[in-house]
Amino acid sequence: MGYKTLCFGFSCILFAYCVYSPLPENIEEPWRVRLADTLIKMTSLLATLFENIGLMKYEGLFSIIAKMHFTKPVSDENITVIDTNFSDIPVRLYLPRRKSERQRPAVIFIHGGAFVSGSCKVSAYDDLNRWTANKLNAVVVGIDYRLAPQYPFPAALEDCIFVIKFFLQDKVLAEYGVDATRICIMGDSSGGTLAATVVQLLQNDPEYKDRIKAQALIYPGLQLIDTLLPSHREYKHGPILSREMLIKLVCLYVSEDKALLQAALRNEHMPEGSRHLFKFVNWSDFLPEKFKKNHVYTEPILGKLNGSYPALVDSRMSPSLASDSQLQSLPLTYIVTCEHDLIRDDGLMYVTRLRNVGVQVTHDHIEKGIHGAMSFTRAPVFLQLGLRMRDRYISWLEENL
Ligand SMILES: *[C@@H]1O[C@H](CO)[C@@H](O)[C@H](O)[C@H]1NC(C)=O
Numbered sequence: 579m580g581y582k583t584l585c586f587g588f589s590c591i592l593f594a595y596c597v598y599s600p601l602p603e604n605i606e607e608p609w610r611v612r613l614a615d616t617l618i619k620m621t622s623l624l625a626t627l628f629e630n631i632g633l634m635k636y637e638g639l640f641s642i643i644a645k646m647h648f649t650k651p652v653s654d655e656n657i658t659v660i661d662t663n664f665s666d667i668p669v670r671l672y673l674p675r676r677k678s679e680r681q682r683p684a685v686i687f688i689h690g691g692a693f694v695s696g697s698c699k700v701s702a703y704d705d706l707n708r709w710t711a712n713k714l715n716a717v718v719v720g721i722d723y724r725l726a727p728q729y730p731f732p733a734a735l736e737d738c739i740f741v742i743k744f745f746l747q748d749k750v751l752a753e754y755g756v757d758a759t760r761i762c763i764m765g766d767s768s769g770g771t772l773a774a775t776v777v778q779l780l781q782n783d784p785e786y787k788d789r790i791k792a793q794a795l796i797y798p799g800l801q802l803i804d805t806l807l808p809s810h811r812e813y814k815h816g817p818i819l820s821r822e823m824l825i826k827l828v829c830l831y832v833s834e835d836k837a838l839l840q841a842a843l844r845n846e847h848m849p850e851g852s853r854h855l856f857k858f859v860n861w862s863d864f865l866p867e868k869f870k871k872n873h874v875y876t877e878p879i880l881g882k883l884n885g886s887y888p889a890l891v892d893s894r895m896s897p898s899l900a901s902d903s904q905l906q907s908l909p910l911t912y913i914v915t916c917e918h919d920l921i922r923d924d925g926l927m928y929v930t931r932l933r934n935v936g937v938q939v940t941h942d943h944i945e946k947g948i949h950g951a952m953s954f955t956r957a958p959v960f961l962q963l964g965l966r967m968r969d970r971y972i973s974w975l976e977e978n979l
């Protein structure tokens with residue numbers, strides 16, 4: 579079979595998928611969302627195929643595609659862009675060139691990619707960070723933390739912590755002209771998991787308490803203990819994130835053991851004796867009424883999985899597992915949730931929990947939003963929605979950082 583035939587075959591499947599993939603009704607720019615959704619589903623399908631024929635692991639294809647979008651550190655008239663290391667961990671710095679009377683704020687950026695793929699060098703993130711640096715006259719630090727499954731939990735988190743502690747040294751802040759009282763930590767999707775965790779850890783460490791002014795969590799994932807929240811049920815097949823794909827990828831951060839994956843897909847992966855943790859993610863308590871719809875809360879089934887995975891009960895893996903007393907000292911918080919997002923309820927419940935303990939939260943719920951929208955700002959998928967969300971995030975930073 580020739581290359582052309584193969585391409586034609588794939589184009590036909592792509593087209594059919596696009597036409598037939600069902601979308602929620604009130605979605606904006608439906609054809610573009612369909613295209614994005616189809617491309618991701620095709621990737622997942624191909625990844626499964628490649629894994630089954632032994633060509634590469636499931637996550638391999640996702641990394642390859644992300645790598646195709648890597649950019650070089652290109653400076654422009656406004657921003658100097660440098661790839662360097664902080665504490666031996668690769669970072670990309672965006673340094674405004676404009677002279678500044680006062681010291682600059684800083685945004686520390688933690689990218690998404692389900693812990694297994696992506697980089698702050700991906701073009702959409704490069705655009706976002708450049709834009710942020712330019713708009714806010716801020717120093718932006720993108721962290722290229724190590725990825726799973728080669729480097730499982732807590733490697734990614736440790737890298738972020740090392741970079742941030744390195745950056746927070748007086749001499750480093752001075753070198754980049756950063757105002758130590760105006761630092762924000764931002765992350766999207768799994769980067770939001772890492773951002774939320776890092777901020778909890780720093781805030782509960784006497785040496786770093788109150789060093790971070792703000793956190794911005796963009797459609798964050800915040801827990802892996804209950805995989806059957808209402809949003810997991812309603813958006814099981816996407817758009818963008820499907821439940822199976824997400825669980826397959828995120829479990830790799832814990833372990834490559836297929837038994838874990840199978841158990842997590844059934845929501846029976848948590849160990850005996852972990853029932854007390856479910857009070858932190860009990861959606862019947864924390865989800866606003868309008869999102870509960872007709873869903874019925876089901877108690878977790880525990881102890882079905884053989885093997886010990888301490889990460890599953892660790893609040894550094896699932897920051898939603900932090901207690902109220904650990905949450906109450908958190909800094910000013912910006913959280914974006916999207917209506918049509920598999921992991922929407924993680925963010926919604928975190929908003930409730932933070933507000934319950936008096937943390938100041940700005941919550942932007944995007945009614946027509948989809949997961950990852952802020953990354954769809956380049957060909958082949960360009961969403962106006964993504965730019966609007968970016969602008970709302972930037973104006974929050976302008977007002978609050
Ligand atoms: C530099 O900043 C100015 C003012 O914000 C903007 O108009 C211009 O497009 C920026 N240049 C680049 C390359 O982003």
Ligand SMILES: *[C@@H]1O[C@H](CO)[C@@H](O)[C@H](O)[C@H]1NC(C)=O
Nearest residue numbers: 661662663664665666667668
């Ligand atoms: C940065 O760190 C990486 C990984 O630790 C290493 O491979 C690389 O050589 C370092 N680069 C520099 C410029 O030190």
Ligand SMILES: *[C@@H]1O[C@H](CO)[C@@H](O)[C@H](O)[C@H]1NC(C)=O
Nearest residue numbers: 853856857860862863875877
């Ligand atoms: C979850 O909340 C409901 C309603 O408040 C309660 O009946 C149930 O026992 C809770 N379950 C867990 C595991 O905390």
Ligand SMILES: *[C@@H]1O[C@H](CO)[C@@H](O)[C@H](O)[C@H]1NC(C)=O
Nearest residue numbers: 837841846881882883884885
């Ligand atoms: C777990 O391991 C024990 C002992 O190795 C075995 O008896 C049991 O059947 C296993 N359970 C499952 C669900 O695999």
